Amino acid sequence: MNSFDRVMSSLSFKEPDRVPLCLLLSLYGAKEMNVSVKEYFSKWENIVEMQLKMKEKYSNDCIYTFFYAAIEIEAMGGEVIFSPDGPPNSGEPIIKTNKDIERFEIPKVKENKHLGKVLKATKELKSKVGNEVPIIGVVMSPYSLPVMQMGFEKYLNLIYFNPNHFDLLMKKNEEFCVQWANAQLEAGATAICYFDPLSSPNIIEPHTYLETGHKVAKRTLGKINGATATHLASGIALPVIDDIIKTGTQVLGFSSSDDLDMIKREAKDRICLLGNLNGIEMVHWDKPKVEKEIKKLIKKAGKGGGLLISDNHGEIPLQVPERVLLEISEAVRKYGKYPLKEDDGNE
Amino acid sequence: MKEKNAYVDDLKNALLGVDRIKTSEIFSEVFSQYNSFEFIEEIVMDVLKQIGDGWEKGEVSLAQVYMSGVLCEKFINEYIPKFKFSKKNSPKIGIAVLLDKHSLGKSIVSSIVSAAGYELKDLGSGLTPKSLVDLAKRNKLDIILISSLMLPSAMKVREVYRMIKDENLDIKIIVGGAPFRLDDQLWKMVGADGRGKSAYDVIELIERLV
Numbered sequence: 264m265n266s267f268d269r270v271m272s273s274l275s276f277k278e279p280d281r282v283p284l285c286l287l288l289s290l291y292g293a294k295e296m297n298v299s300v301k302e303y304f305s306k307w308e309n310i311v312e313m314q315l316k317m318k319e320k321y322s323n324d325c326i327y328t329f330f331y332a333a334i335e336i337e338a339m340g341g342e343v344i345f346s347p348d349g350p351p352n353s354g355e356p357i358i359k360t361n362k363d364i365e366r367f368e369i370p371k372v373k374e375n376k377h378l379g380k381v382l383k384a385t386k387e388l389k390s391k392v393g394n395e396v397p398i399i400g401v402v403m404s405p406y407s408l409p410v411m412q413m414g415f416e417k418y419l420n421l422i423y424f425n426p427n428h429f430d431l432l433m434k435k436n437e438e439f440c441v442q443w444a445n446a447q448l449e450a451g452a453t454a455i456c457y458f459d460p461l462s463s464p465n466i467i468e469p470h471t472y473l474e475t476g477h478k479v480a481k482r483t484l485g486k487i488n489g490a491t492a493t494h495l496a497s498g499i500a501l502p503v504i505d506d507i508i509k510t511g512t513q514v515l516g517f518s519s520s521d522d523l524d525m526i527k528r529e530a531k532d533r534i535c536l537l538g539n540l541n542g543i544e545m546v547h548w549d550k551p552k553v554e555k556e557i558k559k560l561i562k563k564a565g566k567g568g569g570l571l572i573s574d575n576h577g578e579i580p581l582q583v584p585e586r587v588l589l590e591i592s593e594a595v596r597k598y599g600k601y602p603l604k605e606d607d608g609n610e
Numbered sequence: 611m612k613e614k615n616a617y618v619d620d621l622k623n624a625l626l627g628v629d630r631i632k633t634s635e636i637f638s639e640v641f642s643q644y645n646s647f648e649f650i651e652e653i654v655m656d657v658l659k660q661i662g663d664g665w666e667k668g669e670v671s672l673a674q675v676y677m678s679g680v681l682c683e684k685f686i687n688e689y690i691p692k693f694k695f696s697k698k699n700s701p702k703i704g705i706a707v708l709l710d711k712h713s714l715g716k717s718i719v720s721s722i723v724s725a726a727g728y729e730l731k732d733l734g735s736g737l738t739p740k741s742l743v744d745l746a747k748r749n750k751l752d753i754i755l756i757s758s759l760m761l762p763s764a765m766k767v768r769e770v771y772r773m774i775k776d777e778n779l780d781i782k783i784i785v786g787g788a789p790f791r792l793d794d795q796l797w798k799m800v801g802a803d804g805r806g807k808s809a810y811d812v813i814e815l816i817e818r819l820v
Contacts (some may be wrong), residue, residue, distance in 0.1 A: 344711075349762030352710050391635045415714035419673050468626070468671040497792065499668060519792070520668070543761055543792040547799075580761050 266324035267398040267453075273395040273568040274490075274513060276532045282561055282599035283324040285399070285537065285571045288317050290331065290350050291579045300581075301345040304330050307384040314388060318396060321592045324571075326392060328385045328452065329578070335443070336411045338370045338377045348581055353411040356374075361480040363413075364428045369439035372446045389451025399492070400452030401577075402444045404459035404478040405436030405483055421453060422475060423466075433479050441486040457483075457512065458577060463498020465518075471504060480510040492516060492537055497576045504529045519544075519575045521594045523563040527570075535569045540591070542574035546582045550590050557594035565603055572599070611643055614653060622657045625678040626670065629670045637685040650689060651727065654682050655813075658722055662810030676714060679721030679809060686725045701752040701820040706733035706742050708756060708763040708770070715757035715787045722809035723755075728816065730755075739769035746774075746781055753782045753816060756802075764789035764796060771801030784812060 264272075264280045272279035272309060292313030293303035303309050305553060314326045333343045342354030372378050381400075388398055390404055403411075409418040421429050444455045461467055462476040484491050493507055494516030500507065501521045508515075515534050517526055519541035526587040530536050548556070557572070566571045572595055579588065617640055624632035640650050661678050664670030703723070707716050713735045723730050733745045733754075746754050758764040767785055774781050786806040790797050797805035803819060806812035 346762060348710060348765075349709075349760050350714075352760075416676070416714070416717055419676060422673070423677065424630075464671055465668065466672045468674055471671075471673070497788065502668075513673065541792060543789050543796070546761070546793075547795075582765065584762060 266318075267394050269396050270324055270571065273571060274535045276504060276535070276568045278566075278568050278601040280467060281601060282565050282595060283571045284322060284595045284599075285325040285327075285573045285593070286321055286323050286579060286588065287315075287325075287327050287329070287399075287573055287577050288314075288321070288323070289327055289329045289578050291583075293521045294581050294585075296560050299345075299347060300349075300351065304351070304380075307380040307387070310384040310434050311391070314384075315391060318392075321588050322596060323592070324396070326388050326396050328381055328388065328398060329446070329456070330381055332403055332458065332505045333411060334377050334381065335403050335408060335439075337371075338375045339367075339412070340370075341411075344467075350578060356412060357414040357419070358409070358432075359417075361425070361428050364432050364435075367432070367435055369435055369442075372439075372442045376424075378443065378446070382446060385438070385447055385450040385452055397453040398451055399454055399456050400444070400447030400450075401456045401458060402440050402447075403464070403475070404457050404480060405433055405440045406479040407459050407461040408436050408440075410461065422471070430476070437479060437483050437486075440483050444487045444489075444491075448487070448489040452489070454514070454552045455487055455490060456492045456494050456516070456577065457487075458494050458496055460496035460498050461492075462493075462503065462507075463495040463500065463518070464502045465498040465520075470501050473506060475481065476505075477506050477510065480512075484511045490514075492535075494537065494577050497542075500531065504534070514571070516573070516577060517575065523560070527564040529576065530569060531567065532569065534606075535571060536564055537571045537573050539575040540573065542576045542578070542580055542583065545587055546580065546584075548587050548590075553590040554586060554594050554598075558590060558598050561595075561599050565599065612639075614649070614656075617653050618656045621653060622660055622765070625657060625681055626674050628674070628677045628681075630681060633681050633685065634806050637689065638659060641689060647689065650686070653680060654686060654725055658682060658725065659810050662808035663720075665808045672714070672718075675809065676718045676721075678697055679718050679725065682725040683721040685794040690792045700727070701816065702750055703728060703753045703755065703816065704731045704733045704749055704751045705755040705757065706745070707735035707741065707759065708737055708766045710760055710763050711735045712759040713757075715759065716755075719755055719786065719806070719809045719812055723816070724813055726813045728813075739744070739766050739773060742770055743773045743777070743779075747777075747779065751781055752820060753784060755806075755812060756783060758785065758787035758789055761789045765800065767802060770782065777802075784815050784819070786812065788801045 269279040336353040492514030493512040804815040
């Protein structure tokens with residue numbers, strides 16, 4: 264069974280040959296290539312080469328065309344700060360006043376050189392893997408993007424105290440997000456990962472989410488011409504899982520802090536789970552710990568399909584040793600074969 | 611006259627609802643009824659502790675914690691002059707973010723620690739370990755609070771720790787933020803003296819360390 268069929272089977276709540284492994288490897292490619300993060304992302308060809316290499320090396324079941332979250336800010340004319348040991352960050356906010364929101368114009372996706380690199384990488388990867396491996400593209404949700412556009416504190420004030428400008432910014436961000444997602448789908452992405460950390464109850468309380476981020480997601484996802492995965496980037500999902508399902512998304516990236524038994528029960532046959540290995544702790548995992556975590560995850564959430572094993576943040580940190588990723592891959596192949604054995608999950 | 615617990619409940623509800631008007635009314639009522647800064651401070655600390663506990667249990671959002679801190683700091687600062695109140699005999703505390711510009715955690719801790727009566731020096735964001743230690747020396751700090759959102763900046767605390775040890779400085783390090791919440795061992799691995807799971811925790815750690 265190839266990766267595409269394996270993932271699609273699990274998405275349809277059926278049991279494929281084994282539990283799919285979707286390690287979300289993005290800047291980790293720089294480590295594999297032994298170049299700086301900045302140099303790695305300067306050429307789309309690097310991403311193509313390393314995604315194909317990492318797919319084979321870790322028996323990964325997906326290609327991940329995510330460069331870095333701040334690329335959308337870069338496309339909007341903002342500054343991006345590269346660091347040697349972490350993901351590129353957005354710099355000074357591009358929106359500082361209400362007037363800036365009024366003046367803000369979304370970039371033209373297909374003419375933008377930064378987004379163009381992602382589209383070229385996607386197209387090339389699609390030509391290489393065809394329908395053998397799913398390609399996951401990425402957008403920031405219109406609701407979470409302003410954390411980078413204007414800074415967290417100012418944005419929270421906008422949400423609570425300035426509904427008119429909040430609505431205006433959402434309208435513009437939604438238009439951009441839909442265009443950006445659909446361009447990636449046209450270039451060959453199989454599905455779009457909709458990163459929406461702000462919608463986690465860790466960040467915003469559910470009643471405010473229902474009035475804001477939930478409505479934004481419903482409008483936006485409805486206009487994306489393909490499958491979507493909502494990812495809360497380490498934030499808990501369980502208290503809002505019903506609301507997230509109502510946005511029309513097919514996959515949920517959940518947290519290592521979510522209760523595995525409960526989230527599987529709630530998700531069963533309704534939404535496919537993507538997660539939830541702790542990428543921060545992974546930095547110092549040894550082999551017995553890797554096996555324990557993989558066995559626990561498969562035992563509690565693997566039955567009946569509907570599980571894609573991944574980290575819980577949407578990006579494997581550079582600091583995670585290659586050995587750990589190889590051991591994760593080995594453990595998934597060892598313990599993830601369907602039909603699952605009852606005693607394989609013993610901790 | 612309403613009891614303290616009633617005010618605690620009212621204020622907590624107003625803050626969690628991010629209701630500026632209601633919060634202002636409660637402060638005004640407490641002031642007119644009791645005319646005691648200590649009483650206002652007690653209520654605020656009780657509420658912020660409950661909100662901090664709620665955050666640790668996952669019942670309260672980061673946005674609510676932040677907005678509660680901002681509102682409490684605003685009103686505390688409004689009422690301090692009415693009592694000719696001088697802040698506690700505070701240790702010299704600085705707060706900073708290493709490497710990146712994510713300053714929400716720093717703002718939350720600043721608001722809540724300030725609302726508790728401590729004076730805090732904002733050392734800025736995007737600092738290197740060396741620039742942070744230089745600032746700590748220049749300001750003769752007793753404690754530095756370091757807020758992190760990303761793993762690389764959390765790992766840099768180790769360099770701050772080494773520099774402090776190499777120079778034989780008597781400065782305590784308290785860390786907080788997502789990487790330290792997601793990995794319970796990380797704060798010890800980087801050499802910190804304490805880890806705050808919530809901003810209110812930081813107040814308790816300051817009191818314990820000085």
